[in-house]
Amino acid sequence: KRVLQRLVRNLGQATFPISEGSPQLSCSIGVVEVTADAPDVNWLMSAADSACYAAKQAGRNRVHCFNEDRLALDERRHEAERLQRxxxxxxxxxxxxxxxxxxxxxxxxxxxxxxxxxxxxxxxxxxxxxxxxxxxxxxxxxxxxxxxxxxxxxxxxxxxxxxxxxxxxxxxxxxxxxxxxxxxxxxxxxxxxxxxxxxxxxxxxxxxxxxxxxxxxxxxxxxxxxxxxxxxxxxxxxxxxxxxxxxxxxxxxxxxxxxxxxxxxxxxxxxxxxxxxxxxxxxxxxxxxxxxxxxxxxxxxxxxxxxxxxxxxxxxxxxxxxxxxxxxxxxxxxxxxxxxxxx
The missing domain is CATH 3.20.20.450 (EAL domain)
Known part of the structure; x- marks a missing residue:
């Protein structure tokens, strides 16, 4: 997470001069830990996307770690099974x-x-x-x-x-x-x-x-x-x-x-x-x-x-x-x- 926070800071300092000015770059990052509980790659990508969305909702330009509890993980696993069906x-x-x-x-x-x-x-x-x-x-x-x-x-x-x-x-x-x-x-x-x-x-x-x-x-x-x-x-x-x-x-x-x-x-x-x-x-x-x-x-x-x-x-x-x-x-x-x- 410290590495990613440093990445956010560095990106925020970057500039891209164009004719209309120099727009500032911001970055929202979602992180999910890969563990034995993860049902598949699609689930991991979805979890990371959810975390990224949470980072945007919290004000953008920040890192958010996926932290759903066991019940939420079980529900996501059931969703993955429904998707396969x-x-x-x-x-x-x-x-x-x-x-x-x-x-x-x-x-x-x-x-x-x-x-x-x-x-x-x-x-x-x-x-x-x-x-x-x-x-x-x-x-x-x-x-x-x-x-x-x-x-x-x-x-x-x-x-x-x-x-x-x-x-x-x-x-x-x-x-x-x-x-x-x-x-x-x-x-x-x-x-x-x-x-x-x-x-x-x-x-x-x-x-x-x-x-x-x-x-x-x-x-x-x-x-x-x-x-x-x-x-x-x-x-x-x-x-x-x-x-x-x-x-x-x-x-x-x-x-x-x-x-x-x-x-x-x-x-x-x-x-x-x-x-x-x-x-x-x-x-x-x-x-x-x-x-x-x-x-x-x-x-x-x-x-x-x-x-x-x-x-x-x-x-x-x-x-x-x-x-x-x-x-x-x-x-x-x-x-x-x-x-x-x-x-």
Missing amino acids: VSRAMAENRMLLYAQRIAKVGDPGYLHYEVLVRMRDADGALHLPGQFMPAVERYGMAVALDRHVLGLLFRHLQVCPAHVRQLGLCNVNVSAQSIAEPSFLAFVCDLLERNRALAAKLCFEVTETAAISNLTQARAFIDAVKARGCRMALDDFGSGLSSFGYLRQLPADILKIDGAFVRDMDTDAVSRATVRAISELGRELQMEVVAEWVETAEVAQTLADMGVEGLQGYAIERPQPLERLTLANQRPVRLVGTQGPPG
Whole structure:
């Protein structure tokens, strides 16, 4: 640690004269000890990255040593095992696409859904994203998973021309790591160029926090896919502290209200006011507004009365295998009173 602190000091004294002046260099360093408890190299790299992030959070230009306790180490080991299961599932074609319908208020025949991913384990058990996505994101595997999901989606839609003709819009999620990776944008653009008929049917979803934390890359991604005919949605809108200030810099087509506000709007006045404000803001900016986690017919009706155009949740329809949706006879969406956790 003393060696690294000396390195930080030396770097801070270095100068690089340029025409505009001499910028000062700073350095944040994360350190992890290699012991028998470390499950693998990926875990060690992740631990060092976590320590480096802690150094930045503590004020930058410092050294931070990874110091998680035994429980945290065990959890990291479990995450590494989950990551290995995801890798095997992709290699063995056990990542499955599900879809959840999004009802368009006033047009029940319009076919719009969000694609969701599930993992079938080697023993046949089905895992929801919450059971494997944290490990995927922590270990930097989100780009590989996003590429895999997009590949599955394109291959599926290519063999369902009748479904594509009926399809209004298909939403697919893109992670913050993918937004920040130039090679991923090149991959997406290549897919769209080779499947131009599908581009107008696709809407890429990026969470508001991911877009704001990678603003330049997010804007480049949005501009590139919209230029090829796709649409863009900002997911979980309202969860960030600077939502409204950044909105003008992100030319999205759809705002998806953070489901936490929708879920509580019938009992919490602040949530209700937030939903109303986002709905009004969307109309002013000529963006379509979609509400997630719509769990009751009563909430669905209240949202429709507020002018929210899209409704998604268990009160609309539960997630189902994409194959079932694409092969089934299409029918108008009817609101039902079924309650349950968000899909």
